[in-house]
Amino acid sequence: MKKFFVLLFSLALAIGLTACSSNNEAKTDKKENKEESAPKVDIKKELVKFYMDLGDKINAKDADLNAYVAKATKEDAKPEELPTSEDRAKASEAAAAVAAELNNYKVPAALKDKKADLESAIKDYATSYQIKADELKKDVPNLDAASASLTQAEEKLGKVFESEKLLAPSLDKQVN
Structure with a gap:
């Protein structure tokens, strides 16, 4: 037992x-x-943060450019309300500063899968601002080429957002 x-x-x-x-x-x-x-990255959240940061970087430098555009496009403006050559020079400097800022802007590491597309859009935004800077040095600036480059950048950025099922943003509206 x-x-x-x-x-x-x-x-x-x-x-x-x-x-x-x-x-x-x-x-x-x-x-x-x-x-x-690896920890799961929320691409949508990172794209929105990227977009807001990019807009903040531009807004930090483009106040004189926005003031110039507001004066130049004001309907029924009196002669004393039109932008001066000094306003145009300040706007040119502001546009050049934004272009430089965009040329040095780095896409966040969390968006590495979208990096090439985002860098291409940023390059077009920078080109748009550089064209504005160059044109505003002239007595009669023509900003059509800058607008075309801006439209191209908006389309590229929109495609990145739409690929993640987000609405296409308008950086132009955010910064102006």
């Missing part, structure tokens, strides 16, 4: 150890899988 109880106890102990060891292996596997998988 003693041998039977020893055998039964040994069997119960073996089953208990087996159950405990497989349970620990399952927990270890789950921990390793969690550690190996």
Whole structure:
């Protein structure tokens, strides 16, 4: 009878150890899988943050440009309300500053899969501002080429947002 109880106890102990060891292996596997998988990036959230940051960078430098455009496009403006050559020079400097800022802008690492498309859009925005800067140095500036470059940039940025099922933004509206 003693041998039977020893055998039964040994069997119960073996089953208990087996159950405990497989349970620990399952927990270890789950921990390793969690550690190996990178944290999930919310691309939509990162795109919106990128867009807002880009707009903030532009707004920080384009106040004189916006003031010039507001004066130049005002309907029924009196001669004293029209922009002066000094206003135009300040607007040119502001546009050049924005172009420089955009040329140095880095796409966040979280958007690495969209980096090429976003950089292309940023390049077109920078080109638009550089054209504005150059044209505003003239007595009679023509901003048609700048508008074309801006439209191209808006389309590129819109495609990136739409690829993530977001509405296409308008950086032009945000910064003006």
